[in-house]
Amino acid sequence: MSTIIIDPTGERSVVERTLTERPVSLEGRVVGLLDISKPRGDIFLNRIEERLTGLGAKVLRFKKPTFTKPAPVDLRHEIAMQCEVVIEALAD
């Protein structure tokens, strides 16, 4: 059974968690591509990398050890410290 709490705020904004603010453009940004390690995902991400480089972004590639579990904390830290934006692919 889920927990119900009373909102502590002035209730001026929506209660849903919001996504973090996006940059206006990817030009000059470090974009991380996280491969979840399912087959064929690398081909997909190679093309995404090409297109992003074409936009002027700097692309870093990362790979999860297995698609069956969330990424290890160390990998998340590595990604978080180096990247400004992340795209994770390709789940099927």
Add this chain to the structure above:
Amino acid sequence: MSVTTTATPPAPTVAPPLPDGLVAVVKRECATCVLVTPVLAQLASAPSVTLSVFTQDDPDFPDGISSMHDDDLALSWHHDIETVPTLLRVEGGREVGRIVGWSRPEWEAFTGVADLGPGLPEWRPGCGSLSVDPNLADDLRVRFTGSTLRGRRVELASLEDEWEAMFDRGWTDGLPVVPPTEARVLRMLEGTTRHPQDVVAIVPPDLVAVTVEKVAVNAVMAGCKPEYLPVVLAAVEAACNDEFNIHGVLATTMPVGPLIIVNGPIRRAIGMNSGINVLGQGNRANSTIGRALQLVIRNVGGGRPNEVDRATHGNPGKVGWCVPEDEEGSPWTPLSVARGFPAGMSTVTLFPAEGPRCVVDQLARDAGQLATSFAAALRTVHHPKLPLGFDAVLVVGPEHARVFADAGWNREQLVAELDARLQLPGSEIIRGAGGMAEGIPERLRDATLPKFRPGGLLVVHAGGGAGLFSTVIGGWANGAIGSQPVTKEITS
């Protein structure tokens, strides 16, 4: 499908009506209720009596007597049944009398039926009613009074850890907060007699009206006990007005945050610490009351670091700072009395405070010498060459206070003696003097200016019994655009 749902509050429950005549409330898990079963049978068949029986637990109890099942305990709760068996007399839907437990003479007099329970002992005490069972108390409170809460309900997602959920929504000060469930908020509201929907203050910077209920939600998060709530409410009132100017205190680049100084009987009642480490950690009331105020500013008022809060450095007290004055060991009147409030009244005094600074003087035996040490330290509040613009709090430790007490100095004399030693010659404090650019304009070189405006130095007695130390706490800008200390009564 939304990812966080706002849950609908439960429908209000109404007190179930009582049937006229005699009403018995019983439960099987009570030896006395079992004992009086034959008495209930006698009453049920007595021609002069209309008897209704309500059972709290087993619907088949009492055996052989028809009864109604108060399965959600609504009847017991709303009619304040604390003991079983309870026997009520009801006329026109209203209770006109009640007795509890078993006593033959009492039951015979109450019911008007003679020879009740032959063979039973003369009397037997009752048992606790299920509607006041401590194990059920929280659930019952939510069930029957939860609807009085008006705050938006937030249902956490199934994989959300309830503590992480508070961080993820930006509702904390960086430390964990207690998730404010309905049960916890209702329990917190028991700490005040004020109505939950009373508006306490309008909170800057967003100028949002905050109710007793919303303060209670944040008090739960801060880790307060219900008995601390009156202090928190008084602090919110004292902070959110033009005089104290919490908006200015929040938005400044200076390091200040609200310091709450507590006077009066409430300090002992809620177990505050005015002795060893009074300005530090370790005491729940000291640590959580100030935090509750800051969470209200943050969550209700919208005042957060990097947004409205632009402090260059801030200070650790901004997590929350609340200290009681040590009145019992003090040679002086309490701060509250000095500020015009009656002795014996519990009060909060709000002061816009930077971090504390220690004043060491382990050699002065003479009050005048000690005052001179204090003055030297006080002169440097924010800058030795800046007079009048800032207030300060001087926390005198007990060993230092004794030096002044031995000289017969009362509070007023101490302040006057400090003031006399803080008359700053213009030539020393004009810009450029002493090789420091800061200071007052050159045209004031022949003036003498006091370090503090009249009433700008507040003296508080607190601290451990050992240690020839006192503490100086600088304030923020005073005057029309700044902040004045504010004192308010704490009411229940």
Add this chain to the structure above:
Amino acid sequence: MHDIADLESRGIPSAFVATVEFITAAEAQSASLGLATARVFTPHPVQDRTDAEMVEYADSVFDEIVSKVTRTP
């Protein structure tokens, strides 16, 4: 999806790409995590596609991916 939610909470705009087979599962996971994650869906299947076909998939969703991690000023 946990990785995306974690990175978002660290202040890193993130997007998750999956095939359309994943739509309901992604929505459910997102709801359980309490965060409306940014998601883009490609055609299905993937396992038996040629390299050229995978490149086509990537091109077909590239603009959408970019739109999920940028904002209009």
